[in-house]
Structures are given as structure tokens and as C-alpha cells.
Amino acid sequence: MLDRRSCVAELLAGRDDLLVVTGLGAPTYDVAAAGDHPLNFYLWGAMGSAAMIGLGLALAKPKARIAVITGDGEMLMGLGSLATIGVKQPRNLSLVVLDNRHYGETGMQASHTNSGIDLVAIAKACRFAQARAVSMQTDIESARRLLHAGDGPNFLSLQVDAANHERVLPSRDGNEIKQRFTQALAKLS
Amino acid sequence: MDPTVEQGATWPDAIYAHFRRARIRQVGYVPDAGHSRLIQRCIDDPEIADVVLTTEEEGVGLVAGAALGGMRAALLMQSSGVGNCVNMFSLIRNCGFPCLILVTMRGEFAEFNPAQIPMGSITEDVLRLAGFLTYKIEHPDDVDEVVGAACDMAFDGNVPIAVLLSQRLIGRKVWSK
Numbered sequence: 212m213l214d215r216r217s218c219v220a221e222l223l224a225g226r227d228d229l230l231v232v233t234g235l236g237a238p239t240y241d242v243a244a245a246g247d248h249p250l251n252f253y254l255w256g257a258m259g260s261a262a263m264i265g266l267g268l269a270l271a272k273p274k275a276r277i278a279v280i281t282g283d284g285e286m287l288m289g290l291g292s293l294a295t296i297g298v299k300q301p302r303n304l305s306l307v308v309l310d311n312r313h314y315g316e317t318g319m320q321a322s323h324t325n326s327g328i329d330l331v332a333i334a335k336a337c338r339f340a341q342a343r344a345v346s347m348q349t350d351i352e353s354a355r356r357l358l359h360a361g362d363g364p365n366f367l368s369l370q371v372d373a374a375n376h377e378r379v380l381p382s383r384d385g386n387e388i389k390q391r392f393t394q395a396l397a398k399l400s
Numbered sequence: 401m402d403p404t405v406e407q408g409a410t411w412p413d414a415i416y417a418h419f420r421r422a423r424i425r426q427v428g429y430v431p432d433a434g435h436s437r438l439i440q441r442c443i444d445d446p447e448i449a450d451v452v453l454t455t456e457e458e459g460v461g462l463v464a465g466a467a468l469g470g471m472r473a474a475l476l477m478q479s480s481g482v483g484n485c486v487n488m489f490s491l492i493r494n495c496g497f498p499c500l501i502l503v504t505m506r507g508e509f510a511e512f513n514p515a516q517i518p519m520g521s522i523t524e525d526v527l528r529l530a531g532f533l534t535y536k537i538e539h540p541d542d543v544d545e546v547v548g549a550a551c552d553m554a555f556d557g558n559v560p561i562a563v564l565l566s567q568r569l570i571g572r573k574v575w576s577k
Binding site: 389 | 455464465491
């Protein structure tokens, strides 16, 4: 089993102009722990929306690279968005699910993936160009390259352990997070 | 079966013209008879990314992502779809994203299907509770002016806005077709 926090830090190493959307809960804390960045859009609510925010961003910025980093519970709440992304086939979008098979924020209840529900198989069925489970530390570097340069849509399910890490809390002010993101993006283009 | 909308009705073209004028470049929708002509206009426009959704709530994330990327978006849905979006609307309010929704109404004028009444009768209230301004259109002559005003309010006035297209405008569902 992988350690979520160090894996996220490795995936974001050398991120340059990568645009990152985070699903609420631990993925938001993991991405913040890897280093707060103006091109992070942190979600604190709207559960199930992370992948679609990624799609809207990917269509608006076809030359940028977009990574959505979320949890298994958040992805399960937006399963239909996998089909919607499959229709549009955005080459610049990657989804990373930190799958610990539990709802960490609410007391570690088992999620559907704990019963063998296979998100990678669903992503494959939804015509993702690459869809794979990542369970070995030695596979993180190739996952990182896919995120930064591989033709998508990509789907990576990181098999992480269910350990709780210290909460690293970025801003909760949605307007501020948005403004900071759009201003940083405007400077790029 | 395309049960609604008089095929000759051209008011959807006035909405499309405002989409062009307002530089809307993403349109999310769930297939809908009342919006069918407008949806086809958007599909036929190579400058508009048409995004067919499995459920309307996906569209709220889509417009948020588009806005983050500096692009204008609009959503097309039925009144029932408004109910599907309720929690996602928190994203619009919390972050101050622009949002323009065109809603084809059911359950509010000459409705024959009781199942459409519960959601159709609370759609406008739900939108207001979620922080939206609402405009309602009942006559084809009003479409151009009201949708133009709604685009200005959404993208210049920066207020989430929903335009309710009444069943009176769309036409009765003809069940025999």
C-alpha cells in the first residue's frame, strides 16, 4: 500500500504550470501539504464535482495540463462524469484517485471500492486513453510522467493505505482561491 | 419522438444569437425536447464546446471549471434538472462564479403529467434560495430582450441567473406523436 502524502508530493514534483483541482477532504490536505500553489483550486464542498471542474478547465485551456486529485468517495459521487469526460476525450486532463477504500472525513466507513467496485475498469469502459491502478512505489514516476505529458484522458487509481495524516489546511475562502487561481493563470497565457 | 416545441418556433435562435454575442464557448446540457433546436445550434458551432451531461449537476462543475479557465459557459436544463443541482450550486455561491442557466419548465402551465408538478412548482423558489436571480419568459416576443439582459447580468453584473422558459412559450406536450 502506498503512502498518500508522499505519493502526491512525488506526482506534483516539477509541476511547473500544471493546473490542479482537489477533491474535498484529505486530497485537498495532501495537495496543500505538497506545497501551496496559486494554480491549485481546492474544493471544500460540492462533493462529486471535481472531475467536471477539471473538464471545464481542460476545454477552456486546451494547451494547459490539468490534474484532478480526489478520493474514492468523491469520485464515486460523480461517476457519471467519467462517461461525460469519455465523450469529450480531453487529451490534457488526468484524474488521480487516492483510493483508500474508506470515507476518511466521516469516520473511516468503508466505501464501495472496499467491496471490489473497480474504478479503473469503469474508467476503461468510459474510453479513458490510459486507466491504471498504481500500487507500487516504483510505478509512481511513470504515473507522474503520464500526468505531466501523457495524452489523456488519463485515470490513475493510487492504492493508498487508510492512515490519517495531519490536516494541512489551505484557504477556505472560495472567492480568494478562485481569484488567486485565475490571476496566476492569466500571467501564464 | 420529439413531443414538444413547434418545429417552426424560432425563439431558440434568438438565444443562440445571444450566446454568440456574449462569447459563450461552453454549453452543458442534458438532452431535452424544449431545448433541442438550441442544442443543435450549439453542436453545429465549431467555436462552442457542447458537453452532453449524464446529470445536470455535472454542469455546475463544468461552468466553474470553464470560469477558472477564463471561458464563458451556459447550462441548458429542464426544471427537474434544477432539483438535481441543489448542493452543487454551493460552488457558484461560495466562489462567486458566473452562472447562466436556461430552464425549460414543466409542471407549471397546462401540465398533463402529475409527476412533473412537485419539482416544476418549486423550481423558481429553489433557484432563488440557491442565490439565483430568475427571469421568466412566457411569450416568444420577449425571448430576445430577456435572454440578452440575462447574459449581461451573468457576465457583467456577476450574479447567477436562471431564465425560466415557460410551458406556455414552449408549447404543450403532444403525447400522441
